[in-house]
Amino acid sequence: MELLSNLALGFxxxxxxxxxxxxxxxxxxxxxxxxxxxxxxxxxxAILLPATFALPxxxxxxxxxxxxxxxxxxxxxxxxxxxxxxxxxxxVTCMDGYQMALQGRAGAALxxxxxxxxxxxxxxxxxxxxxxxxxxxxxxxxxxxxxxxLMVFGLIGSIVFASGxxxxxxxxVVLGLTLGMVGTDVTSGIHRFSFGIPELADGIGFVPLAxxxxxxxxxxxxxxxxxxxEVLKSKLMGxxxxxxxxxxxxxxxxxxxxxxxxxGILPGGGVILASFISYMLEKKISRDPESFGKGNIQGVASPxxxxxxxxxxxxxxxxxxxxxxxxxxxxxxxxxxxxxxxxGPRVISSNPSLFWGVIVSMWVGNLMLVILNLPxxxxxxxxxxxxxxxxxxxxxxxxxxxxxxxxxxxxxxxxTAFFGLLGYVFxxxxxxxxxxxxxxxxxxxxxxxxxxxxxxxxGDPSIFFTRPLSLLFLxxxxxxxxxxxxxxxxxxxxxxxxxxxxxx
Amino acid sequence: xxxxRTKDFSAGxxxxxxxxxxxxxxxxxxxxxxxxxxxxYFPFALGGVLTLLGLVISLRSLSRGEGTRKARSFRAKPxxxxxxxxxxxxxxxxxxxxxxxxxxLIIVSSLASDEFKKKEAILNAFVxxxxxxIVFVYFLKFQIPVWPSFLTGRI
Numbered sequence: 067m068e069l070l071s072n073l074a075l076g077f078x079x080x081x082x083x084x085x086x087x088x089x090x091x092x093x094x095x096x097x098x099x100x101x102x103x104x105x106x107x108x109x110x111x112a113i114l115l116p117a118t119f120a121l122p123x124x125x126x127x128x129x130x131x132x133x134x135x136x137x138x139x140x141x142x143x144x145x146x147x148x149x150x151x152x153x154x155x156x157x158v159t160c161m162d163g164y165q166m167a168l169q170g171r172a173g174a175a176l177x178x179x180x181x182x183x184x185x186x187x188x189x190x191x192x193x194x195x196x197x198x199x200x201x202x203x204x205x206x207x208x209x210x211x212x213x214x215x216l217m218v219f220g221l222i223g224s225i226v227f228a229s230g231x232x233x234x235x236x237x238x239v240v241l242g243l244t245l246g247m248v249g250t251d252v253t254s255g256i257h258r259f260s261f262g263i264p265e266l267a268d269g270i271g272f273v274p275l276a277x278x279x280x281x282x283x284x285x286x287x288x289x290x291x292x293x294x295x296e297v298l299k300s301k302l303m304g305x306x307x308x309x310x311x312x313x314x315x316x317x318x319x320x321x322x323x324x325x326x327x328x329x330g331i332l333p334g335g336g337v338i339l340a341s342f343i344s345y346m347l348e349k350k351i352s353r354d355p356e357s358f359g360k361g362n363i364q365g366v367a368s369p370x371x372x373x374x375x376x377x378x379x380x381x382x383x384x385x386x387x388x389x390x391x392x393x394x395x396x397x398x399x400x401x402x403x404x405x406x407x408x409x410g411p412r413v414i415s416s417n418p419s420l421f422w423g424v425i426v427s428m429w430v431g432n433l434m435l436v437i438l439n440l441p442x443x444x445x446x447x448x449x450x451x452x453x454x455x456x457x458x459x460x461x462x463x464x465x466x467x468x469x470x471x472x473x474x475x476x477x478x479x480x481x482t483a484f485f486g487l488l489g490y491v492f493x494x495x496x497x498x499x500x501x502x503x504x505x506x507x508x509x510x511x512x513x514x515x516x517x518x519x520x521x522x523x524x525g526d527p528s529i530f531f532t533r534p535l536s537l538l539f540l541x542x543x544x545x546x547x548x549x550x551x552x553x554x555x556x557x558x559x560x561x562x563x564x565x566x567x568x569x570x
Numbered sequence: 571x572x573x574x575r576t577k578d579f580s581a582g583x584x585x586x587x588x589x590x591x592x593x594x595x596x597x598x599x600x601x602x603x604x605x606x607x608x609x610x611y612f613p614f615a616l617g618g619v620l621t622l623l624g625l626v627i628s629l630r631s632l633s634r635g636e637g638t639r640k641a642r643s644f645r646a647k648p649x650x651x652x653x654x655x656x657x658x659x660x661x662x663x664x665x666x667x668x669x670x671x672x673x674x675l676i677i678v679s680s681l682a683s684d685e686f687k688k689k690e691a692i693l694n695a696f697v698x699x700x701x702x703x704i705v706f707v708y709f710l711k712f713q714i715p716v717w718p719s720f721l722t723g724r725i
Contacts, residue, residue, distance in 0.1 A: 251609035289648035455683040479660030495581040525605030
């Protein structure tokens with residue numbers, strides 16, 4: 067019954083007027099940027115991070131989390147109505163969602179996307195609450211060796227799920243780790259790689275790095291493509307699903323929720339993979355695989371439930387182990403640190419109201435999203451007709467102001483432009499930036515734990531192989547590497563990402 | 571040379587550049603021993619690994635002739651204009667203040683689009699300026715210079 071009292075504590079925190087307001091703002095902004103192609107939760111959280119400084123930490127985290135899962139909702143709307151994914155995780159939804167819309171079933175597709183997400187969100191919230199305490203207790207048994215090996219496992223995970231060449235993804239991880247070394251060395255106090263620039267003494271800022279690699283380079287790429295969007299003109303009649311559709315969609319929602327929850331917990335996983343795999347699964351077990359891609363409601367229900375479930379369960383490794391499993395969670399970790407909270411197993415015991423408050427707020431936020439989204443679809447559709455040529459200067463402006471206000475220095479703006487250039491070059495060379503960001507966040511932690519571990523063992527590296535948990539993580543990492551190196555799976559993985567890439 | 575090959579080749583070169591730079595610079599810090607690592611130990615190792623990876627990626631791209639992906643078009647205009655609008659904003663914010671640098675950022679970055687319309691861009695600049703002043707300066711009270719420093723007399 068401890069769970070109930072914990073949830074009650076969380077509920078108290080989550081429904082305070084201030085937190086309700088910011089939860090609402092978070093999901094509203096999240097939906098908004100989810101609907102708009104070209105701006106995602108990563109950029110938005112980066113932009114709004116400075117604006118949350120004045121808030122209490124729990125309120126800030128509730129809002130930032132709301133942006134994240136809200137974006138998963140909004141992304142599907144654009145996929146269904148315009149056949150352009152508003153969010154990377156909604157790519158799969160385009161396949162059947164847009165087809166349904168063409169057949170006049172846009173309303174039903176939107177409804178199942180929202181309801182499926184809601185059900186998935188509730189389940190994931192519960193799972194998070196149940197798993198958090200046992201996992202954080204395990205985490206207390208972790209020594210430096212375990213942490214180091216777990217991070218290796220997480221980084222390998224991010225490589226497995228990155229598209230494109232494995233070698234290049236490894237390179238991006240190592241480059242990220244290296245960039246994480248910039249700044250003052252904790253042990254000796256000397257400035258590393260700062261080139262005499264005082265602004266670099268604190269290291270490369272997370273916000274300029276993320277904003278440059280994702281935000282700025284994405285804008286440049288979009289401007290090159292000159293894509294056109296056409297909003298579906300037909301009326302959105304009939305939000306209700308037929309009985310047949312409900313019967314088909316219900317089990318798909320359950321399957322999507324389970325798949326998504328599981329994949330969200332895995333390091334390196336996250337929402338894109340969850341929606342993609344659940345779609346494949348749905349197609350595989352269907353009696354009528356031919357109907358997928360032609361407006362099968364299961365092809366909307368399952369991935370939409372999966373991406374929402376994953377967007378919540380991926381908080382598990384961050385809140386219990388202190389290890390972010392994907393880029394957005396890395397941003398959340400950054401936000402927690404800025405607010406003076408070290409992500410990790412101690413959060414539950416030292417900040418119980420923050421921990422449970424954030425978890426319960428996810429459930430509250432999901433409820434808001436359902437209520438919010440169905441009536442607001444008309445407005446989102448209108449919003450999609452705002453031309454990109456007006457939108458991207460606004461995004462740039464908010465980026466710049468946001469970056470400046472993190473440290474009140476203009477050097478960071480220049481740094482952002484530099485990483486924008488780097489991100490653009492990497493995109494041209496088909497190197498994915500996500501592993502780099504993860505490496506960047508984990509770099510300093512890895513170094514610290516490696517140093518401590520080696521100090522404890524007096525320079526004997528076998529400490530990483532003789533402690534059972536540490537060995538387990540390393541073996542799992544090795545297994546993942548072997549799996550992606552196998553030719554059959556490698557081809558499948560490339561096909562999967564290739565298909566996804568083309569849809570973009 | 572094949573497109574796919576040059577892509578991997580250049581990616582490898584970039585990794586090698588960062589790897590060598592990291593290894594060389596961290597060589598000037600104290601390396602220490604594996605039991606008592608100095609500040610140079612981990613970055614030096616990372617630099618070495620990165621250089622090796624880059625080398626392998628580049629060399630492999632030369633020996634493998636496969637890969638048929640087409641090159642995506644490269645256009646200098648969006649790249650140059652978007653980046654310079656950001657850099658300009660950074661350079662001008664302190665001396666000119668938020669109002670002028672916002673207008674400059676919006677106009678310069680708008681030029682990057684193929685559908686640029688002068689009137690529309692100017693209008694956009696003023697609408698956004700109003701939003702920025704109301705939201706960031708008035709409500710969120712960001713510490714940011716609003717007017718040019720020669721008018722306010724502050725630096």
